[in-house]
Amino acid sequence: MMSDRLEQLQEFLKDSPQDPFLKYAMATEYLKLGNQEEALKGYLDLVTNHSDYVGTYYHLGKLYEKMTLVEEARDIYQKGIVITQKKRNMHALGELRGALNLLDGEDEDEY
Structure with a gap:
């Protein structure tokens, strides 16, 4: 299940796809939701690209x-x-x- 916050962050990312704060917030939200795999992908993207x-x-x-x-x-x-x-x-x-x-x-x- 996707949270409202996660949906909002995904919408914001459409306008600013390379915003590291938004990427960080998404990874953290995935972690809060118990989705370690998506959180890991997000954090690794940040380490690589930001x-x-x-x-x-x-x-x-x-x-x-x-x-x-x-x-x-x-x-x-x-x-x-x-x-x-x-x-x-x-x-x-x-x-x-x-x-x-x-x-x-x-x-x-x-x-």
């Missing part, structure tokens, strides 16, 4: 973790860390480092 859209890396990493794809999660967190450092997005950088530390079983407070 690599500087930093919000993608955290959510894609968490999706990989949920799918028990630990190495893929680690890799995407590390790629996101590089991007956020370049963009000087300290908030996203902190989130990605925290997620990577949790994945690796390290306590953030140890540093």
